[in-house]
Amino acid sequence: xxxxxxxxxxxxxxxxxxxxxxxxxxxxxxxxxxxxxxxxxxxxxxxxxxxxxxxxxxxxxxxxxxxxxxxxxxxxxxxxxxxxxxxxxxxxxxxxxxxxxxxxxxxxxxxxxxxxxxxxxxxxxxxxxxxxxxxxxxxxxxxxxxxxxxxxxxxxxxxxxxxxxxxxxxxxxxxxxxxxxxxxxxxxxxxxxxxxxxxxxxxxxxxxxxxxxxxxxxxxxxxxxxxxxxxxxxxxxxxxxxxxxxxxxxxxxxxxxxxxxxxxxxxxxxxxxxxxxxxxxxxxxxxxxxxxxxxxxxxxxxxxxxxxxxxxxxxxxxx
Numbered sequence: 001x002x003x004x005x006x007x008x009x010x011x012x013x014x015x016x017x018x019x020x021x022x023x024x025x026x027x028x029x030x031x032x033x034x035x036x037x038x039x040x041x042x043x044x045x046x047x048x049x050x051x052x053x054x055x056x057x058x059x060x061x062x063x064x065x066x067x068x069x070x071x072x073x074x075x076x077x078x079x080x081x082x083x084x085x086x087x088x089x090x091x092x093x094x095x096x097x098x099x100x101x102x103x104x105x106x107x108x109x110x111x112x113x114x115x116x117x118x119x120x121x122x123x124x125x126x127x128x129x130x131x132x133x134x135x136x137x138x139x140x141x142x143x144x145x146x147x148x149x150x151x152x153x154x155x156x157x158x159x160x161x162x163x164x165x166x167x168x169x170x171x172x173x174x175x176x177x178x179x180x181x182x183x184x185x186x187x188x189x190x191x192x193x194x195x196x197x198x199x200x201x202x203x204x205x206x207x208x209x210x211x212x213x214x215x216x217x218x219x220x221x222x223x224x225x226x227x228x229x230x231x232x233x234x235x236x237x238x239x240x241x242x243x244x245x246x247x248x249x250x251x252x253x254x255x256x257x258x259x260x261x262x263x264x265x266x267x268x269x270x271x272x273x274x275x276x277x278x279x280x281x282x283x284x285x286x287x288x289x290x291x292x293x294x295x296x297x298x299x300x301x302x303x304x305x306x307x308x309x310x311x312x313x314x315x316x317x318x319x
Contacts, residue, residue, distance in 0.1 A: 032113065035076040035130035036060060042069055049173040055236055056188035058130040059169045067120040071110060076130040077151050078110040079195060081163040083125050090119040091155045100156025107162045109154040109199055127170040129191060139192040142247035152199050159198060165191050178233055178292050179269065183262040185235040189246055212256030217242045221253065225265050235261065270306050277315040284311045
């Protein structure tokens with residue numbers, strides 16, 4: 001668990017409170033705190049960056065100090081990974097104990113409704129996903145798999161795929177609001193699919209792709225993505241417009257175009273940026289704002305990541 005110190009307001013001298021007897025069905029049990037609230041209490045700080053989506057979950061990036069406390073039951077599953085470094089993790093739940101290492105490529109999972117004592121002896125960075133049970137149930141239903149059992153507790157468990165997906169989600173917490181939101185929505189669904197496959201009591205087995213979008217539906221989806229208005233280009237809106245679940249829309253869109261919806265939109269925005277840089281004298285900061293980036297720095301970083309050049313360097317070279 002990346003630097004997640006759990007605090008108990010009035011710790012018992014004999015140790016932990018007894019674990020809850022049952023998993024909450026949708027995180028709606030009144031006595032359970034939202035994961036972001038409990039993590040803020042335990043870590044005694046605010047996240048460096050955080051973004052939330054009501055239909056998927058919340059991604060948060062933290063840096064916290066040493067931690068010796070109890071994480072109380074939460075309404076959401078918490079899946080976390082560690083961007084860098086190596087740090088010992090000690091976790092106790094009832095009579096069981098786990099000692100592991102927080103490092104890149106491993107994940108820690110705190111199932112909703114569970115409680116455990118954590119001891120982390122140095123400050124650390126951690127990326128956390130707060131995943132509602134309803135999201136897991138939605139993904140299981142859309143993928144045509146059996147309903148998930150309880151998630152398994154994991155402490156520094158090797159899982160390079162989940163770790164990489166979480167770190168990618170953290171990278172999207174700044175920049176273009178539209179692009180980043182769409183990217184996080186896709187990643188959260190991918191993460192939920194991965195968690196079902198690797199860390200649930202009943203592993204999920206997604207159905208194979210059965211085909212792409214029809215020409216008419218694909219054209220309508222692309223028109224929505226290309227829109228320069230305030231059109232809703234969330235994954236939910238795109239999928240609803242196509243008459244598909246989010247899960248199947250993403251798979252079918254990629255089957256049709258070779259790109260995910262986010263990658264397609266990112267490529268489209270890059271082409272718009274290139275045209276504006278080449279054909280107009282608009283300042284880079286104005287182009288960044290026109291394309292929905294929060295700052296010129298965020299736009300320049302995204303542009304360079306895709307082209308290898310800053311917008312200003314690219315403009316000078318191509319004129």
